[in-house]
Amino acid sequence: MTISVWRYSHLALAVSSFLLLALASITGVILAFEPVSQKMQPYRVDTFSELTLAQTLPVLKKNIAEISELSVDANQFVLVKGSDENGKNLTAYVDPQTGKILGEPTEQSEFFQWATALHRSLFLKEIGRFFIGLTAFLLLLITVSGTMLIIQRQRGLKRFFTRIVRDNFAQYYHVVLGRLSLIPIFVIALSGTYLSLERFGLVNTEKISPRVNFDAIQSKPQRQLADFAVFNDIRLSEVQRIEFPFSDDVEDYYTLKLKDRELTVNQITGDILSDDRYPTAVLLTNLSLDLHTGRANALWAIILAVAAGNILFFIYSGFAITWKRRANRVRNNYSADESRFIILVGSENGSTFRFAQLIHQQLLNQGEKSFLTEFNKYTVFPKAEHLIALTATYGLGDAPTNARRFATLVEQYPQPQPVRYSVLGFGSHAYPDFCKFAFEVNQLLSRQSWAVPLVDIHTVNDKSPEEFGLWAEAWSQQTKLPMSVSSDLLKTPPPKLDTLTVTDNTRTAQPDGTFLVRLRANRRNGVTSGDLLAIYPANDHRERLYSIGVLDHELQLSVRLHPGGFGSGFLHELTPGQTIQARVVSNNHFHFPQKAPEVVMIANGTGIAPFLGMISENKQQIPCHLYCGFRQRASFTMYREFLEASQSAQQLTTLHVAYSREGDKQYVSNLLTRDADFIANVLAMNGVLMICGSLGMQKDVLELLETICQTKLGKSVSDYQSHSQILMDCY
Numbered sequence: 001m002t003i004s005v006w007r008y009s010h011l012a013l014a015v016s017s018f019l020l021l022a023l024a025s026i027t028g029v030i031l032a033f034e035p036v037s038q039k040m041q042p043y044r045v046d047t048f049s050e051l052t053l054a055q056t057l058p059v060l061k062k063n064i065a066e067i068s069e070l071s072v073d074a075n076q077f078v079l080v081k082g083s084d085e086n087g088k089n090l091t092a093y094v095d096p097q098t099g100k101i102l103g104e105p106t107e108q109s110e111f112f113q114w115a116t117a118l119h120r121s122l123f124l125k126e127i128g129r130f131f132i133g134l135t136a137f138l139l140l141l142i143t144v145s146g147t148m149l150i151i152q153r154q155r156g157l158k159r160f161f162t163r164i165v166r167d168n169f170a171q172y173y174h175v176v177l178g179r180l181s182l183i184p185i186f187v188i189a190l191s192g193t194y195l196s197l198e199r200f201g202l203v204n205t206e207k208i209s210p211r212v213n214f215d216a217i218q219s220k221p222q223r224q225l226a227d228f229a230v231f232n233d234i235r236l237s238e239v240q241r242i243e244f245p246f247s248d249d250v251e252d253y254y255t256l257k258l259k260d261r262e263l264t265v266n267q268i269t270g271d272i273l274s275d276d277r278y279p280t281a282v283l284l285t286n287l288s289l290d291l292h293t294g295r296a297n298a299l300w301a302i303i304l305a306v307a308a309g310n311i312l313f314f315i316y317s318g319f320a321i322t323w324k325r326r327a328n329r330v331r332n333n334y335s336a337d338e339s340r341f342i343i344l345v346g347s348e349n350g351s352t353f354r355f356a357q358l359i360h361q362q363l364l365n366q367g368e369k370s371f372l373t374e375f376n377k378y379t380v381f382p383k384a385e386h387l388i389a390l391t392a393t394y395g396l397g398d399a400p401t402n403a404r405r406f407a408t409l410v411e412q413y414p415q416p417q418p419v420r421y422s423v424l425g426f427g428s429h430a431y432p433d434f435c436k437f438a439f440e441v442n443q444l445l446s447r448q449s450w451a452v453p454l455v456d457i458h459t460v461n462d463k464s465p466e467e468f469g470l471w472a473e474a475w476s477q478q479t480k481l482p483m484s485v486s487s488d489l490l491k492t493p494p495p496k497l498d499t500l501t502v503t504d505n506t507r508t509a510q511p512d513g514t515f516l517v518r519l520r521a522n523r524r525n526g527v528t529s530g531d532l533l534a535i536y537p538a539n540d541h542r543e544r545l546y547s548i549g550v551l552d553h554e555l556q557l558s559v560r561l562h563p564g565g566f567g568s569g570f571l572h573e574l575t576p577g578q579t580i581q582a583r584v585v586s587n588n589h590f591h592f593p594q595k596a597p598e599v600v601m602i603a604n605g606t607g608i609a610p611f612l613g614m615i616s617e618n619k620q621q622i623p624c625h626l627y628c629g630f631r632q633r634a635s636f637t638m639y640r641e642f643l644e645a646s647q648s649a650q651q652l653t654t655l656h657v658a659y660s661r662e663g664d665k666q667y668v669s670n671l672l673t674r675d676a677d678f679i680a681n682v683l684a685m686n687g688v689l690m691i692c693g694s695l696g697m698q699k700d701v702l703e704l705l706e707t708i709c710q711t712k713l714g715k716s717v718s719d720y721q722s723h724s725q726i727l728m729d730c731y
């Protein structure tokens, strides 16, 4: 069964019962203190559990003139009814060992009487009892559905008590306390339901009346009470009530109502006259009363009070979670049919909607027609030019509930015109399948003939505004539409810029040639190869990002000069000694995996930049293979010397170069096809593939990897992506 079925049942049950449940819980907390307060009265003797009837009854008979009845309550207080030596009625707690009178019972306090009546019947007699019974039953169902939700959330029964990832206060404590109070709440609900059924006569609790054969009653041999075998066998702690014989006549007998049966005993010989076990239903009623009220054990009563208090918290936190989910409902000004921008959201708990709304709002403010909807509402969008897919991942790397049907819908509704797409995954590294569903969506879209990749898939760990900002910047660069990340979402001050000094610039003669720029940061604040350098060519909001390779403590950028290029043109003109204002954007997901047993780097064109730095920093000599593609040999010349030196120093193990416009006219994907077995082996041994370069190359390589993974490893490429074995930074 899917998570949503359990979730909706859980919610529906909670909504339908929360008022009565709150009332029952509040009164339940109050009533749990009654047994605790009662147990503090000094009527229990320490030897209670050891005393037998043979020890107790003779002492009581000796000390009390006339006894008609003895009862033992849930607090193990012994109450005797009868009369004293003056013939006056007597109802008193006694010491069962000495027969001494300890005190008189008092009436239940009015407050507890009031709370009990409210708890049991809402002061509405039978109707109230019915609703309270129904509430107990609903609580039982809520407990079951809640347990299923926790099992699904924790990915299986075995992991039920493993660490819970903290999402937000209400959700975290709803699950933490839910797990802890699961058993007491289940017991409260089950016993409450049972007691209601019993109350309405739906379970048969009729006791069998003792059948004494008076013809067979013996009056010999006469024995002392202390010598009755049956009284020696029965402990006081097994007794609920004893009715004493009304006279000395042999036909009057002792009736012993024990916890599990009723006995009648000849008052002269001590013979057992009848022995009837109670029906199971009666035993269950007693057990339910013990468990539901906590009357038998003060510690259990306190546990019940805490559990009932937790129910109140669950009502609050459950509604807080629902409220948060509902608050993200979408309002569109334009229809799906007329919109140029389609934003799809896959979200379970609503936070991804916040990010989607931010994009949506900015597009609307710029006068664009934008339509925001859920993945499951995907259809044909006749005017769409851009598709932005934002999605969280849940379960075992699964789709959120509102994105479950996406794979089917995509096949069902091909778009009639080319649409440029970009996928942004929301997830958490706390889970092993990081953003897996987003990677699947990316794969799915990349296979559609109408889908044109616009920006490499980006991921956002733990709702990081900075990582969202990276995507926004990349998307904005491609579309030329401003997409800023609002400061209330970022909750960080505007970036501080560093001053960097140009140390070298190889320049190029051709307008589509590649050149290398080296910069030295005035203060070295932890730049790592794979990070990005944000430059501001016009000193305004326009930012351009370049992949950094750190070589000899300097930042090296590999740049292709585009005719009229805003960023590349600016960098091309830099001369050694010049300074620029820029900032380093940490790009943690694309750092060299220091713990990987083997690393394969795949690049085309300027995508080689971060790899040069990583190779230069590979002092541990982790086996490292570079597959790179260029148009002509000339493009590779500037890297050759460095890479050959790295091979000699064993910082680079193998080097494979493809030229697309010369010689065999190969692409980097052709090299990978040739070495498919090796690539599969690296993945199988937990090695890491890193891809950097153009999105076109990335698409080809991913398609190839999908085939390799499926045929040689029996898994999807998204499996490896979600386990950080395939890292990408393409543009």
Ligand SMILES: Cc1cc2nc3c(=O)[nH]c(=O)nc-3n(C[C@H](O)[C@H](O)[C@H](O)COP(=O)(O)O)c2cc1C
Pocket: 153, 165, 167, 346, 347, 348, 349, 350, 351, 352, 353, 392, 393, 394, 395, 396, 397, 398, 400, 426, 427, 428, 429, 431, 432, 433, 434, 435, 436, 462, 463
């Ligand atoms: C029960 C649960 C399971 C999750 N499973 C994954 C997962 O497998 N992979 C992942 O990257 N993130 C996982 N996450 C993290 C969410 O995807 C992430 O917090 C996301 O930002 C939530 O977005 P939403 O509020 O729109 O649903 C999980 C979160 C929860 C609460």
